[in-house]
Amino acid sequence: MYPPSIQKLIALFSKFPTVGPRTAARFVFYLLKSSDTEVKELADSLAGLKSAVKQCLFCFNPFEGEGDLCEICRNPRRNQTMLCIVEKETDLVPIEKTKKYLGRYFILGGALSRFNREDLKELRTEALLARAGQKEILETIIATNSTTEGESTALYLERILKPLGKKITKLARGLPLGGELEYADEETLGSALDGRK
Amino acid sequence: MYPPSIQKLIALFSKFPTVGPRTAARFVFYLLKSSDTEVKELADSLAGLKSAVKQCLFCFNPFEGEGDLCEICRNPRRNQTMLCIVEKETDLVPIEKTKKYLGRYFILGGALSRFNREDLKELRTEALLARAGQKEILETIIATNSTTEGESTALYLERILKPLGKKITKLARGLPLGGELEYADEETLGSALDGRK
Numbered sequence: 001m002y003p004p005s006i007q008k009l010i011a012l013f014s015k016f017p018t019v020g021p022r023t024a025a026r027f028v029f030y031l032l033k034s035s036d037t038e039v040k041e042l043a044d045s046l047a048g049l050k051s052a053v054k055q056c057l058f059c060f061n062p063f064e065g066e067g068d069l070c071e072i073c074r075n076p077r078r079n080q081t082m083l084c085i086v087e088k089e090t091d092l093v094p095i096e097k098t099k100k101y102l103g104r105y106f107i108l109g110g111a112l113s114r115f116n117r118e119d120l121k122e123l124r125t126e127a128l129l130a131r132a133g134q135k136e137i138l139e140t141i142i143a144t145n146s147t148t149e150g151e152s153t154a155l156y157l158e159r160i161l162k163p164l165g166k167k168i169t170k171l172a173r174g175l176p177l178g179g180e181l182e183y184a185d186e187e188t189l190g191s192a193l194d195g196r197k
Numbered sequence: 198m199y200p201p202s203i204q205k206l207i208a209l210f211s212k213f214p215t216v217g218p219r220t221a222a223r224f225v226f227y228l229l230k231s232s233d234t235e236v237k238e239l240a241d242s243l244a245g246l247k248s249a250v251k252q253c254l255f256c257f258n259p260f261e262g263e264g265d266l267c268e269i270c271r272n273p274r275r276n277q278t279m280l281c282i283v284e285k286e287t288d289l290v291p292i293e294k295t296k297k298y299l300g301r302y303f304i305l306g307g308a309l310s311r312f313n314r315e316d317l318k319e320l321r322t323e324a325l326l327a328r329a330g331q332k333e334i335l336e337t338i339i340a341t342n343s344t345t346e347g348e349s350t351a352l353y354l355e356r357i358l359k360p361l362g363k364k365i366t367k368l369a370r371g372l373p374l375g376g377e378l379e380y381a382d383e384e385t386l387g388s389a390l391d392g393r394k
Contacts, residue, residue: 001290003261005242005249012239017223022287026214028246029286032259036247042209043243045202049225050233052202062229064200089226090219093198 081138111149278335308346
């Protein structure tokens with residue numbers, strides 16, 4: 001129905017996460033309305049992305065610049081005894097923003113759904129065990145999401161990390177700041193009660 | 198927080214319709230995980246988009262190929278007496294799929310919100326009047342969306358098209374196929390009653 005070069009781009013954008021064919025079509029028509037300069041800027045940025053960005057050899061976070069380690073992992077002032085495991089790259093940012101965590105990270109590469117053990121292959125389990133097993137690491141924080149997948153992943157990680165004999169902690173679950181009891185769901189309130197102190 | 202080339206791409210994707218910075222970040226991490234070939238394919242398709250796609254001189258629909266007119270407008274078997282006005286490019290496709298309309302189209306370029314007369318500048322009003330005023334056109338179908346903006350636009354179009362003295366019709370509003378009375382909203386049911394026959 002659309003001309004071939006539009007169809008091609010719709011197909012490519014449809015592979016993006018959360019994007020279906022309709023949204024993909026809206027993207028293409030947005031680009032057709034944009035200036036030539038804007039579209040060229042996007043095309044060039046994409047063309048240069050893969051060569052500009054490297055993956056940190058320790059934590060798997062993408063970075064730019066010299067060496068094999070990202071800014072966090074090569075910073076000697078970061079606490080070398082703590083390792084925080086997150087599901088994906090975008091989960092690291094909010095933790096960094098709190099400025100409360102000064103250790104290193106490990107990006108697991110995904111989460112485990114309760115019913116699909118195929119997901120296991122996606123996770124960097126071996127690399128994680130190699131990092132968490134290093135003798136300088138004293139505590140491993142499991143910072144998975146508070147979702148079914150995140151909780152399954154946390155259970156799995158606890159199981160495989162336990163034999164290392166190090167301290168394992170998890171992010172607290174409870175009422176969010178500003179959260180009112182009246183509007184809290186039972187699960188959240190249950191976690192808040194369990195975690196009371 | 199992210200490396201510069203990732204930040205740049207997040208900024209560019211954030212300008213896409215329906216995309217915020219979080220979704221944009223997910224897009225970039227999806228691309229970082231994709232193969233070099235896939236990212237190159239996307240970059241190349243984008244780089245070639247603007248030169249490959251032309252806008253039809255009659256209906257403003259994008260097309261590829263020779264000449265100044267799109268496939269629909271240059272097809273002599275299309276009914277030259279009917280003109281169907283749609284808000285945007287993506288609205289033409291579902292109408293074509295019905296195979297019930299064999300006339301030509303006109304892409305208005307947007308809709309009018311009730312409170313912002315600035316939107317008027319976006320609409321191809323002059324071009325529309327030039328097309329709808331051609332002597333071969335006998336009927337103009339206003340096929341705007343069944344939304345507040347679409348209805349405002351339809352009212353506006355009726356007002357400016359009326360002086361041409363041609364037949365003006367609008368898409369019927371009513372129960373969607375498979376729609377149950379019990380679950381229909383009052384507006385829809387009201388339209389279905391008004392349009393009964």
